[in-house]
Amino acid sequence: MTNIVRSQFQAHPFHLVSPSPWPVNVSFSLLFLTLSAVLTMHGFSNAGPYLAFAFISLILSMSYWWRDVISEATYLGHHTLAVQKGINMGVALFITSEALFFLAIFWAFFHSALSPTIELGAQWPPMGIEAINPFELPLLNTVILLSSGVTVTYAHHSLIKGDRSATLYGLLATVVLALIFTGFQGVEYAVSSFTISDGIFGSCFYLGTGFHGIHVIIGTAFLAVGLWRVVAYHSTDNHHLGLESGILYWHFVDVVWLFLYISIYYWGS
Known part of the structure; x- marks a missing residue:
């Protein structure tokens, strides 16, 4: 019982970040944003909508990532x-x-x-x-x-x-x-x-x-x-x-x- 109770408390002051999908989402959004921007600059057809989609995906991924960081810092006390x-x-x-x-x-x-x-x-x-x-x-x-x-x-x-x-x-x-x-x-x-x-x-x-x-x-x-x-x-x-x-x-x-x-x-x- 004592070991179970002790395992619930963190023995160090550092924050071990939980697995999160947002870094991967941001990476792919940046990749698609760059590719679609280059295609748009070179006049490829239908590249504009892909550029807009990549930009919206980047903004949303970053916003959710910031939401999690704010939650960890403000409400969970990890900082x-x-x-x-x-x-x-x-x-x-x-x-x-x-x-x-x-x-x-x-x-x-x-x-x-x-x-x-x-x-x-x-x-x-x-x-x-x-x-x-x-x-x-x-x-x-x-x-x-x-x-x-x-x-x-x-x-x-x-x-x-x-x-x-x-x-x-x-x-x-x-x-x-x-x-x-x-x-x-x-x-x-x-x-x-x-x-x-x-x-x-x-x-x-x-x-x-x-x-x-x-x-x-x-x-x-x-x-x-x-x-x-x-x-x-x-x-x-x-x-x-x-x-x-x-x-x-x-x-x-x-x-x-x-x-x-x-x-x-x-x-x-």
């Missing part, structure tokens, strides 16, 4: 201090890998910008390229994104102090500013005089700003989920790991944009 420490380390390593990814983009940009070849007209920006004025829409977007960093920090400190209403207002303002930034980035792409196929300048510009835009969209979803969890009373002043990870990710997005603005928009123009 002990040891688990939280491991997750924090995982988020830090993930952000480090993302920083190295952007480092490669900056490397490609400066490789050509610091010593433009004769094929580029021995000048930067290359001949025929009219760079975007850094003091117009890019500067406004910089102010918007840095303001979102202020509002999300305000929300974080308000949550730590137990001020729920200030936390909600701060996170809501952050999400709204992020959506405005994304919309203005789309306007900038629409009115730009060059495309991604216009040599190394266009490739580096759209690769850097485009992937940053994708990170902004991911970070917006991250913070929107955090906002919903605060509304649902999931996050407390001493246990808000998911929101804290989203805030750390958002600050990374802010810093990357500063480097993009200074190097590609201002110096590169």
